[in-house]
Amino acid sequence: MTYFDAASSAPPHPVAREAFLAAWEEGWADPARLHREGRRARLLLDAAREGTADLLGCRPDELSFTTSGTRALHTGIAGSLAGRRRVGRRLLVSAVEHSAVLHAAEAHRAAGGTAAEVAPDRTGRTAVADWSTALTPDTALAVLQSANHEVGTEQPVEEVAEVCGTAGVPLLVDAAQSVPWGPVAGRWSLLAASAHKWGGPGGVGLLAVRKGTRFAPPEPHDEREAGRAPGFPSLPAVVAAAASLRAVRADADTEAARLGELVRLVRERVEREVPDCQVVGHPELRLPHVVTFSCLYADGEALLDGLGREGFSVSSGSSCTSSTLTPSHVLRAMGVLSEGNVRVSLPRSTTAAEVERFLTAVPRVVAAVRDRLAGPGGGAAEAGVSAAWARHPGAPETGASDAGPAELAGAAEAAEVEVDALGRRCPIPVIELAKALPGLPVGSVVRVLADDAAARLDIPAWCEMRGQEYLGEEPLAGAGPAGSAYRVRRSR
Amino acid sequence: MTYFDAASSAPPHPVAREAFLAAWEEGWADPARLHREGRRARLLLDAAREGTADLLGCRPDELSFTTSGTRALHTGIAGSLAGRRRVGRRLLVSAVEHSAVLHAAEAHRAAGGTAAEVAPDRTGRTAVADWSTALTPDTALAVLQSANHEVGTEQPVEEVAEVCGTAGVPLLVDAAQSVPWGPVAGRWSLLAASAHKWGGPGGVGLLAVRKGTRFAPPEPHDEREAGRAPGFPSLPAVVAAAASLRAVRADADTEAARLGELVRLVRERVEREVPDCQVVGHPELRLPHVVTFSCLYADGEALLDGLGREGFSVSSGSSCTSSTLTPSHVLRAMGVLSEGNVRVSLPRSTTAAEVERFLTAVPRVVAAVRDRLAGPGGGAAEAGVSAAWARHPGAPETGASDAGPAELAGAAEAAEVEVDALGRRCPIPVIELAKALPGLPVGSVVRVLADDAAARLDIPAWCEMRGQEYLGEEPLAGAGPAGSAYRVRRSR
Numbered sequence: 001m002t003y004f005d006a007a008s009s010a011p012p013h014p015v016a017r018e019a020f021l022a023a024w025e026e027g028w029a030d031p032a033r034l035h036r037e038g039r040r041a042r043l044l045l046d047a048a049r050e051g052t053a054d055l056l057g058c059r060p061d062e063l064s065f066t067t068s069g070t071r072a073l074h075t076g077i078a079g080s081l082a083g084r085r086r087v088g089r090r091l092l093v094s095a096v097e098h099s100a101v102l103h104a105a106e107a108h109r110a111a112g113g114t115a116a117e118v119a120p121d122r123t124g125r126t127a128v129a130d131w132s133t134a135l136t137p138d139t140a141l142a143v144l145q146s147a148n149h150e151v152g153t154e155q156p157v158e159e160v161a162e163v164c165g166t167a168g169v170p171l172l173v174d175a176a177q178s179v180p181w182g183p184v185a186g187r188w189s190l191l192a193a194s195a196h197k198w199g200g201p202g203g204v205g206l207l208a209v210r211k212g213t214r215f216a217p218p219e220p221h222d223e224r225e226a227g228r229a230p231g232f233p234s235l236p237a238v239v240a241a242a243a244s245l246r247a248v249r250a251d252a253d254t255e256a257a258r259l260g261e262l263v264r265l266v267r268e269r270v271e272r273e274v275p276d277c278q279v280v281g282h283p284e285l286r287l288p289h290v291v292t293f294s295c296l297y298a299d300g301e302a303l304l305d306g307l308g309r310e311g312f313s314v315s316s317g318s319s320c321t322s323s324t325l326t327p328s329h330v331l332r333a334m335g336v337l338s339e340g341n342v343r344v345s346l347p348r349s350t351t352a353a354e355v356e357r358f359l360t361a362v363p364r365v366v367a368a369v370r371d372r373l374a375g376p377g378g379g380a381a382e383a384g385v386s387a388a389w390a391r392h393p394g395a396p397e398t399g400a401s402d403a404g405p406a407e408l409a410g411a412a413e414a415a416e417v418e419v420d421a422l423g424r425r426c427p428i429p430v431i432e433l434a435k436a437l438p439g440l441p442v443g444s445v446v447r448v449l450a451d452d453a454a455a456r457l458d459i460p461a462w463c464e465m466r467g468q469e470y471l472g473e474e475p476l477a478g479a480g481p482a483g484s485a486y487r488v489r490r491s492r
Numbered sequence: 493m494t495y496f497d498a499a500s501s502a503p504p505h506p507v508a509r510e511a512f513l514a515a516w517e518e519g520w521a522d523p524a525r526l527h528r529e530g531r532r533a534r535l536l537l538d539a540a541r542e543g544t545a546d547l548l549g550c551r552p553d554e555l556s557f558t559t560s561g562t563r564a565l566h567t568g569i570a571g572s573l574a575g576r577r578r579v580g581r582r583l584l585v586s587a588v589e590h591s592a593v594l595h596a597a598e599a600h601r602a603a604g605g606t607a608a609e610v611a612p613d614r615t616g617r618t619a620v621a622d623w624s625t626a627l628t629p630d631t632a633l634a635v636l637q638s639a640n641h642e643v644g645t646e647q648p649v650e651e652v653a654e655v656c657g658t659a660g661v662p663l664l665v666d667a668a669q670s671v672p673w674g675p676v677a678g679r680w681s682l683l684a685a686s687a688h689k690w691g692g693p694g695g696v697g698l699l700a701v702r703k704g705t706r707f708a709p710p711e712p713h714d715e716r717e718a719g720r721a722p723g724f725p726s727l728p729a730v731v732a733a734a735a736s737l738r739a740v741r742a743d744a745d746t747e748a749a750r751l752g753e754l755v756r757l758v759r760e761r762v763e764r765e766v767p768d769c770q771v772v773g774h775p776e777l778r779l780p781h782v783v784t785f786s787c788l789y790a791d792g793e794a795l796l797d798g799l800g801r802e803g804f805s806v807s808s809g810s811s812c813t814s815s816t817l818t819p820s821h822v823l824r825a826m827g828v829l830s831e832g833n834v835r836v837s838l839p840r841s842t843t844a845a846e847v848e849r850f851l852t853a854v855p856r857v858v859a860a861v862r863d864r865l866a867g868p869g870g871g872a873a874e875a876g877v878s879a880a881w882a883r884h885p886g887a888p889e890t891g892a893s894d895a896g897p898a899e900l901a902g903a904a905e906a907a908e909v910e911v912d913a914l915g916r917r918c919p920i921p922v923i924e925l926a927k928a929l930p931g932l933p934v935g936s937v938v939r940v941l942a943d944d945a946a947a948r949l950d951i952p953a954w955c956e957m958r959g960q961e962y963l964g965e966e967p968l969a970g971a972g973p974a975g976s977a978y979r980v981r982r983s984r
Binding site: 001003005008009011012017020021024028029030033034035036037038067068069070071074100103104106107194196201202203204205219220221222230231232233234235236237301304305308313314315 | 493495497500501503504509512513516520521522525526527528529530559560561562563566592595596598599686688693694695696697711712713714722723724725726727728729793796797800805806807
């Protein structure tokens with residue numbers, strides 16, 4: 001098995017295990033106690049704090065160990081909002097933050113506050129000018145990730161921190177994905193990270209709150225960790241987190257260059273060798289280890305399953321995976337295709353041979369999934385969609401592969417046709433559209449009825465990829481919250 | 493070193509280490525992911541949940557793994573209060589709960605709710621009738637520990653759960669100290685516990701919420717652990733917690749009997765061999781491994797230090813330890829002596845020989861601390877207090893050892909004398925009282941001025957122990973929040 005899901009959780013670093021075991025013997029007592037075992041635990045905790053603060057670029061007394069990155073974000077956001085309640089109750093976040101941030105924003109709205117989002121461009125990157133505009137005087141806190149966890153795009157954190165500093169608004173940086181690669185530059189006020197993202201153990205997050213930042217611990221009072229992380233700590237885990245961060249930082253530059261090269265290769269080859277595939281995320285300003293692409297006419301769960309059978313563990317932001325019914329909010333905010341989405345995130349040990357094996361498997365797996373979806377009884381194969389890919393892997397996208405069914409090919413005048421995909425999950429609505437449109441004369445309109453939330457994202461994305469004209473969406477009465485009619489005109 | 497602070501954190505059980513290491517290899521991936529590594533982690537998590545639920549006497553889907561016992565309590569309380577907000581906003585807790593519960597009650601008050609306390613008797617035990625009376629119709633939640641963490645007293649949890657059930661109020665049981673010894677009987681609605689109390693790792697708490705209990709997760713939305721514990725789990729720690737709980741339960745009965753016998757021995761011997769010492773907590777209805785006593789004219793930190801030099805790690809609820817300025821709220825609620833407080837909590841491996849060594853050391857250490865406090869320049873030795881103990885260890889408490897300084901012994905008529913102990917920390921105010929009173933004629937009154945919060949507890953406790961009459965306390969203007977005058981009449 002080759003594990004390519006490091007952005008979800010990295011395989012543990014060997015140093016983490018060693019440090020954990022050493023601290024297991026020495027660090028099980030309560031560091032708040034005065035006895036020998038307690039003082040010994042305290043020494044370990046203090047050393048871990050100093051070492052980690054150094055690697056983050058903050059002071060030890062600014063750093064609290066939380067029990068997860070999610071907790072660090074929740075506490076950082078709630079504590080900042082409480083501390084600056086008099087200034088205002090507006091929270092500003094990018095639309096591509098981790099769900100932990102967006103859920104904290106929801107909770108803040110539910111508690112009577114307001115929350116606004118800064119939208120990214122199609123690469124997933126937000127613009128400094130947009131932050132500048134959005135920083136109203138009543139903004140209590142801004143939150144921006146250093147780099148996106150799904151598509152790898154880096155954010156202009158240093159510049160946004162400057163803009164926030166000028167506006168007098170603290171900036172919380174979610175550095176979960178980038179901290180293994182280096183410290184976050186600039187005048188950020190708060191920073192959150194998560195140890196299991198760098199090969200440390202689960203159960204350890206970091207929350208740094210720079211001196212001078214207004215902060216009111218949101219939980220019931222507790223003396224540990226400056227009141228920012230109540231409860232008895234997992235000290236061996238904290239020690240393991242600190243030791244492994246130091247270890248991964250030691251060769252971060254060489255490893256980043258090496259993995260960056262492999263990621264570049266994946267981007268190029270997938271784009272070239274998988275037809276109707278969209279590689280997403282910024283091409284240069286990106287994490288070294290993450291690459292994401294989406295494939296028309298394929299569903300994410302089937303791709304994960306197919307790649308799994310080939311020995312690769314990856315993840316997907318598609319809505320058509322069993323754990324979720326809506327597509328990734330990141331892809332949605334970027335306005336890119338979500339169907340057939342695959343995120344590849346390379347752990348540090350990844351070899352070129354493993355990546356080569358993966359690149360050989362991907363076109364085969366995608367084609368197999370497409371063939372299955374296009375099976376007998378009205379599948380895409382009838383429309384020539386899947387068959388065309390199978391015949392011409394890597395062929396340039398032309399109208400030729402869009403040759404429609406015989407019974408429609410003879411129509412000469414523009415028509416309006418309705419395709420009913422109600423009750424059908426992604427990627428079926430797009431497949432039905434792709435089957436219907438090429439058979440109609442240029443200028444004809446297909447009206448796709450769909451109630452899968454992914455259609456809202458994937459039908460416009462399909463139009464853009466295929467050079468067809470997306471006319472818009474109308475709500476469809478009685479078809480549920482996501483029920484809509486999407487109109488597409490054949491323009492070539 | 494002999495570690496007698498298991499109630500604070502138990503030394504890790506060997507099974508915990510083994511289970512942790514096994515899960516370290518298998519359980520580092522995200523159990524929410526669909527790939528092989530994720531599914532493997534999920535299997536471990538499910539197995540840990542089933543095994544632990546079985547040991548708690550609840551269903552697996554009622555049990556969430558939190559990141560600490562404190563988190564389990566905070567979430568359990570906040571979630572219950574939010575879920576029953578329409579019923580009322582009154583929280584009812586015993587006055588001897590863990591500080592995590594009392595801090596949650598403070599937070600609830602600060603948020604506009606109300607919180608009431610059920611007082612214990614002098615053994616630390618609350619009465620079922622008091623719960624019955626206190627359960628008003630607007631009570632949203634009741635919280636009661638299964639056994640007290642400082643003095644070991646068991647609470648009538650099963651009966652209180654019945655009373656709560658009848659009143660329609662959910663009962664949250666803090667079972668942190670008792671769960672290693674067995675399940676909590678009765679109709680409780682929620683239960684919290686903490687793995688490092690039974691020899692499991694830090695970073696794992698348990699929160700059980702029985703079906704039918706109203707509960708609204710208080711944090712931002714998160715899909716993990718039924719929304720009750722956001723953030724990436726420390727799966728190896730969870731697995732280690734489950735395995736070690738099973739291991740400690742396997743011989744809990746024999747170990748409880750063995751340690752219970754050692755604790756009984758400590759109670760008897762300390763009471764007999766340390767003069768002016770009060771063993772606190774219920775004599776029979778108690779945890780098998782915890783015993784607590786307080787020593788007049790001694791300060792907790794010095795005792796901890798002295799016992800530490802003799803090789804024993806214990807803890808103290810005295811105010812005169814460096815981490816706190818107020819005496820333990822548990823001792824305060826019980827109305828027992830807090831000065832010179834020592835809690836001994838035996839880990840499972842404790843031998844009779846270790847306890848014997850401890851019992852030999854205690855009288856020596858207490859006498860040394862008392863001698864130091866009574867040193868040259870007005871110490872208790874001048875009043876014959878410490879000297880008397882040194883001469884007659886184990887002597888029955890009589891007026892003889894209270895022989896006062898020569899200059900006062902001759903006074904024949906009752907007088908009122910003022911002793912100024914302002915600015916002096918515990919146990920000095922009590923020492924000053926003990927020096928002054930015996931030198932005055934019977935019927936005389938000593939007025940002790942003190943601003944150490946412990947005096948409020950320890951002066952009445954001294955009176956009761958010495959058979960003197962406590963007349964009461966008057967606030968003292970300009971002497972800070974704890975500044976008071978305490979009046980004591982010599983009655984024998």
